[in-house]
Amino acid sequence: MEEHYYVSIDIGSSSVKVVVGEKFHNGINVIGTGQTFTDGIKKGMIDDFDVASHAIKDTIKKAQIASGIEFEDVFLKMPIIHSEIHDIEHEITFNGESTEITGEHIEEVLDGIRAKNTSNEIEIIGVFPKMFKVDDLHEVSDPKEMIATQSLSVDAGVITTNRSVLINTLKCVESCGVHVLDVYSDAYNYKYILTPTEVELGAVVIDIGDQLTQVAYYERGNLFDADNIPMAGSQITNDIAQALNTTFDQAEKVKEQYGHAFYDLASEQDVFTVNQVDTNEPMSFNQKDLSDIVEARVEEIFLEVFDLLQEMGLNKINGGFVLTGGTANMLGIKELLSDMVSEKVRIHVPQQMGIRKPEFSSSISTINSGISFDELLDYVTINNHETTSEEEYVEEYVEEKPKSKGFDGFFKRKANKDVETETYTSKTIGARVEREDGTFEQPKDENEKPSVMKKIMKSLFE
Known part of the structure; x- marks a missing residue:
C-alpha cells in the first residue's frame, strides 16, 4: 500500500463506502x-455482480478525486454473516538458540x-493474537525485541467465512482495478x-x-464472540x-425525516403527509403515529440481540x-435501549472530519485494523500511532437506573469455546516471499511485499 496511506472498502447492504x-x-x-448507494448488494453479499462492480468503481473514483x-x-471489510470464531493455539520453537523475536517470528x-x-468450504479472514507466550513463561501482547x-506461542482468535462468499466479493472488488492487500x-x-x-x-457493539444487525462482545481486551440477525x-x-x-x-x-424510536419522546406537533398507493388523496400523520410503528420493530431487534x-x-x-451503523442515526434509539437495559448506552460516531456519521464506523475501524497489524508485524517503522483516548470519543452515557425490566438476570456466561479440531485457517502465507526451496523470507523493501490477499486469490482460484 502507498506509504502511510490506508484505504478501506466497506461493501454494505445499501451502499459502498471507501475511506x-x-x-x-x-x-x-x-x-x-x-x-x-446501490441495489447490487444484499445482506453484505454480492447480489448483482455488474451493479455492485459499477458501484464499487464509482465509489473508488469519488475517493480518489476527494483525496x-x-x-x-x-x-x-467483510461482514459477520456466514462467519465463525474459534480459539486456537500454536507455537514455533528455537531449540535452545537465543533468539531476538522480530515481526518475522510473529508472522x-x-x-x-x-x-x-x-477445508474446501471455508477460508480464514482473520487471525488475531490474544496473547503471546515467550518460552512458556512470559505472557505479553507484543513480544518483539524479547529474547x-x-x-x-500464541493464543489467537480465528475468524472464518464461507469460501464462495469470499471468492465472489474479492473477484468483484479486484475487477474494479484495485488489489486487496488484506481482509x-x-x-x-x-x-x-x-x-x-x-x-x-x-462491552457489546450493536451495528444496525x-x-x-451485527453484534459483537469484547472482554479483557479481546473479541469474545460475534453474530448477526x-x-x-x-x-x-x-x-x-x-x-x-x-x-x-x-x-x-x-423515516429519515421524522422517525423516532422512543414513543414517549415523540412529538404530536411534527405533522407530515404521505401519498397513498391506492388513492390520490394524501394522508396526514404525526411523529407520534410514526413512532408507534418504529418502536415496535426496533424493540424487536433489541430483543433478538x-x-x-x-x-x-x-x-x-x-x-x-455501543450503538452504531446507519440506523443509529434515528432519534430515540439510544433512549429506547436505555429503557430496556440498566447498563450504560452510547452511540458511537467517528470523530474524523468527513465521516462523522455512525455508518462510517466500520470503514474507519478497518483502517485501524490494518495499522494495528502493520505495527505488530513491524511493517511500519514510524511509531506515531496512538490509540484514541476515551475523551476523544463521542460518548453520551445514560445515567445509572434501577434494574431493567427486560435484562435482569438474563444472561448466563458460558465457558470459553472449545475447538475440537484445530484445522480452520487459510492457506495464505502472509506477506513474505517464497524461496525455491519452499522456505520464506521477509521482503527487504516495502515495495517488494506481495499482497497477502493476492496469495489468497491465487489459492482460491487454483
Missing part, C-alpha cells in the same frame, strides 16, 4: 471518502495457524470503536445497518410503508452497549 486515511500521531487522519491519490491497494507463528486449514531460547472482519474491527475501558470490562433498517421501512399505505421510497424518506447474547452465555455487560 482514504493516513497514520497520524493521535490516530487516523481521513483525507478522502466516497459513498455510492487526490490514485491508490491501487486496499483493505476489504511465522500466526501463519502456522493459517497453515492448518484443510527466547525455547519457543514463541478484516467486522467482528475484529469493532474493537476499535470501543474505549479501552469498555473493551476491558466487557440496512439489512443486517437478518433484521435492520429496511424492515423498519417496510413496516412504515405497510402501516401508512405508501411506497417503500416514500417510507424511507419519512438479547437472545444472541444469551446464546453467548453472557449474564452481565459491565462495559455497556
